[in-house]
Amino acid sequence: MELVVFLIAGALAIIGALGLIGFRNPVHSALSLVLSLFAVAILFLNQDAQFLAAVQVIVYAGAIVVLFLFVIMLLGVDQAEDLSVEPITGQRPIALAIGAAVLVLSVLFISVAADGGATGLESVTATKVDSITTTTQSATDALADDQTDGTEALPNIEQLGRSLFTDYVFAFEVTALLLTIAVVGAVLLARKPKGELAPMPEIPVPDTSGAASSPDETEEMEDA
Amino acid sequence: MELTSTWYLVLAAILFALGATGLLVRRNPLIMFMCVELMLNAVNLTFVTFGNDLNDLGGEISVFFVLVVAAAEVVVGLAIIVAIMRRRNEATADDLSVLRG
Numbered sequence: 137m138e139l140v141v142f143l144i145a146g147a148l149a150i151i152g153a154l155g156l157i158g159f160r161n162p163v164h165s166a167l168s169l170v171l172s173l174f175a176v177a178i179l180f181l182n183q184d185a186q187f188l189a190a191v192q193v194i195v196y197a198g199a200i201v202v203l204f205l206f207v208i209m210l211l212g213v214d215q216a217e218d219l220s221v222e223p224i225t226g227q228r229p230i231a232l233a234i235g236a237a238v239l240v241l242s243v244l245f246i247s248v249a250a251d252g253g254a255t256g257l258e259s260v261t262a263t264k265v266d267s268i269t270t271t272t273q274s275a276t277d278a279l280a281d282d283q284t285d286g287t288e289a290l291p292n293i294e295q296l297g298r299s300l301f302t303d304y305v306f307a308f309e310v311t312a313l314l315l316t317i318a319v320v321g322a323v324l325l326a327r328k329p330k331g332e333l334a335p336m337p338e339i340p341v342p343d344t345s346g347a348a349s350s351p352d353e354t355e356e357m358e359d360a
Numbered sequence: 361m362e363l364t365s366t367w368y369l370v371l372a373a374i375l376f377a378l379g380a381t382g383l384l385v386r387r388n389p390l391i392m393f394m395c396v397e398l399m400l401n402a403v404n405l406t407f408v409t410f411g412n413d414l415n416d417l418g419g420e421i422s423v424f425f426v427l428v429v430a431a432a433e434v435v436v437g438l439a440i441i442v443a444i445m446r447r448r449n450e451a452t453a454d455d456l457s458v459l460r461g
Contacts, residue, residue, distance in 0.1 A: 139363040146371045153375055153398055157382030162390055169394045172375070176401050179368065183412040188404075188423050195427055200397065200434050207438050208390060211445045228385055235381030242373035246366060292420075299417050300424070311428045318432035325439035 141182050149175035162208045166201055173197045187293045368409040375402035389441050393434070400430050 152172030159165045173196045180189040290298070300308055379399035383392050404423045411419020 139361060142363055142367060142371075146367075149371065149375060150378070153378040153382075156391070156394055156398060157378060157385060162388060165391050165394060169398065172398060173401060176375075176405055179371075179405060180408055183368070183408050185408045185412070185420050185423075188408060188420055188427075191424070191427060192404075195431060196397070196401070200431060203434060203438060204390060204394060207442060211442065231381055231384030234384060235377045238380050239373055239377035242376065243370055246369045246373060295417055296420055296424070299421055304421055304425075307425060311425060314432050315428065318435045322435045322439040325436070325443050 138182055141178065145175040145178040145182070148172070149179070163205065166204050166208065169204075170197050170201050173201070184292065187296050365409045365413040369406055372402040372405040372409070375399075375405070389444075393437055393441070397430060397434070400426060 149172045152168045152170070152175060155168030156165050156172065159168060173192060177189045177192040177197070180186075180192060376399050379395045379397075379402060382395035382398070386392055386395065404426055407419045407423045407426070409419075411417065411422075
């Protein structure tokens, strides 16, 4: 059953990722990103991370992608991008080669390092108790589980909450500071400046023919 | 066939590689940003996988913080993109070379 869920969700995640880099219209790309993020949320659920699955859907698929769509609509850049021309010579082959290299190297690393599962010691301090099995188990089983594990059988959210507000409380507070700084920075950056801003200098479009680019440059130098 | 953590890790590697390829191929800064989000998500998947495999809550805690940092990053990044696009329409990532000193 878990394998079936994994295969379906994994296929959806890859389809969404391909759509993200393949669609010409930014709105379509954003919607494919939602598909990919949602599939990853399902994979979180498949691995007993219920809280993170919910947060993934709410924060990523809900808030962040909506923010992206909002900016796309606000700026009016929702027209299709022309993907047929290659902006920099050799960019796509090199990008594909780098992407393939990343994939091959990481898969190689996984197959070498994690031969038959992850290596490393099991956690002693922050043990994760499988919430589904403990809630469906009978009380005596759960009690026995407590004694063997040395931890209480708590739901996933409660375990996370306890860990977050005890062991990781400093990081949590720093996170609050980070969010405050991000809000202040966003307000400062997006504020309409007083007075007219000088328009950004036009960059001459790199032209492969070579003939058209030189007059542009002289024109700009005269402007300056 | 049995579902092991290696399957999840390979899927995360594929998603990461797709995100990296998209980041290098596309020139629209918004789509490049979305590709970065996809790469972050792939890494989150590995965190959850290892946390599940090693029976450690630390993996899920890390994902929580990555989520928060990603949200903050998106807010500031989109504000920068809006500020640039307001001054100059149809900006691509190449046009940001005007930021040079």
